[in-house]
Amino acid sequence: GEDVEQSLFLSVREGDSSVINCTYTDSSSTYLYWYKQEPGAGLQLLTYIFSNMDMKQDQRLTVLLNKKDKHLSLRIADTQTGDSAIYFCAEYREDFGNEKLTFGTGTRLTIIP
Amino acid sequence: DTEVTQTPKHLVMGMTNKKSLKCEQHMGHRAMYWYKQKAKKPPELMFVYSYEKLSINESVPSRFSPECPNSSLLNLHLHALQPEDSALYLCASSQVTSGGARNEQFFGPGTRLTVL
Numbered sequence: 001g002e003d004v005e006q007s008l009f010l011s012v013r014e015g016d017s018s019v020i021n022c023t024y025t026d027s028s029s030t031y032l033y034w035y036k037q038e039p040g041a042g043l044q045l046l047t048y049i050f051s052n053m054d055m056k057q058d059q060r061l062t063v064l065l066n067k068k069d070k071h072l073s074l075r076i077a078d079t080q081t082g083d084s085a086i087y088f089c090a091e092y093r094e095d096f097g098n099e100k101l102t103f104g105t106g107t108r109l110t111i112i113p
Numbered sequence: 114d115t116e117v118t119q120t121p122k123h124l125v126m127g128m129t130n131k132k133s134l135k136c137e138q139h140m141g142h143r144a145m146y147w148y149k150q151k152a153k154k155p156p157e158l159m160f161v162y163s164y165e166k167l168s169i170n171e172s173v174p175s176r177f178s179p180e181c182p183n184s185s186l187l188n189l190h191l192h193a194l195q196p197e198d199s200a201l202y203l204c205a206s207s208q209v210t211s212g213g214a215r216n217e218q219f220f221g222p223g224t225r226l227t228v229l
Contacts, residue, residue: 004155042117042203042220043156088155100169101218103155 004091004104011110018076020107022089027070029091033101034063034074037086046074046087081111117221119204125227128194134224136187136204145187146218147179148203156203162187163209194228201225 005023012018024032030051035043049056049063049072056063062075072089089104117138126132136145144163148156161169162181176198178190187204201223207216 040222040225042222043205044220045217048217100158100161103157106153106155 004089004102006087006089006104006107008105009108009110011112012079013112014079014081016079018074018079018083018109020074020076020087020089020109022072022074022104024070024072024089024091024104025102026091026093027067029093031092032063032065032072033090033092034061035088035090035103037088037106039085043088076109079109079111081113084109084111117204117206117219119202119221119224121224122222123225123227125229126191126194127229128196130194131190131192133191134189134202134204134226136189136206136221137185138206138219139185140206140219141184142206142208142219143184144207144209144216145181146205146207147187147189148205150201150203150223152200160189191226194226196228199226199228 004025007021010018010020031048033048034046036046037043047058047061047063049065054065060077064073076083086106086108088106090101093100120135124132146161147159149159150156158171159173160179165181165184176193180188180190203223204221205218207218
């Protein structure tokens with residue numbers, strides 16, 4: 001099957017904006033998520049967007065959704081050293097009442113001081 | 114309490130050993146999940162339990178045996194593993210809803226498993 005694709009690496013200067021992109025596969029996905037994973041840790045849900053929206057803002061985070069192109073992006077404003085992590089997008093499918101998440105390949109964000 | 118706990122944090126085992134991974138949550142969630150995450154890869158779903166019954170098995174080899182003894186606990190029993198099974202094993206939990214309502218999956222920190 002197709003993968004949920006992301007660029008593997010992104011380097012950004014501290015204080016600049018980071019934009020992480022994702023191309024997903026299932027146009028019927030109801031929700032799309034962004035997760036953050038710090039080294040040696042589990043996944044933390046950062047934000048999500050419902051499929052009938054095209055933008056969502058949550059403090060420093062802005063999610064943009066282009067359903068036609070199946071493209072999702074996460075913008076982090078004023079990037080800080082604590083934002084260094086791997087970021088995964090994930091698409092949601094419902095399977096007999098269970099939430100199935102399919103994760104993207106992950107983008108490692110490195111902050112340059 | 115919005116925490117999912119997993120024990121042990123690290124586990125090293127031989128191919129002939131039998132061991133178990135444990136996961137616990139006290140958020141009243143009735144869906145629990147096991148994921149496997151290889152290095153530099155995204156998590157991949159292994160099993161889903163809903164109301165303590167196995168509802169999804171993503172064609173996982175039988176050397177992995179899940180168990181959900183009650184609504185707060187999820188175990189993963191390991192037997193005769195191979196070195197390629199070395200990975201981070203993540204547990205998650207969520208509410209069970211249907212009809213397109215959104216559920217958030219809460220993840221534990223994972224157990225890093227090394228099979229020698």
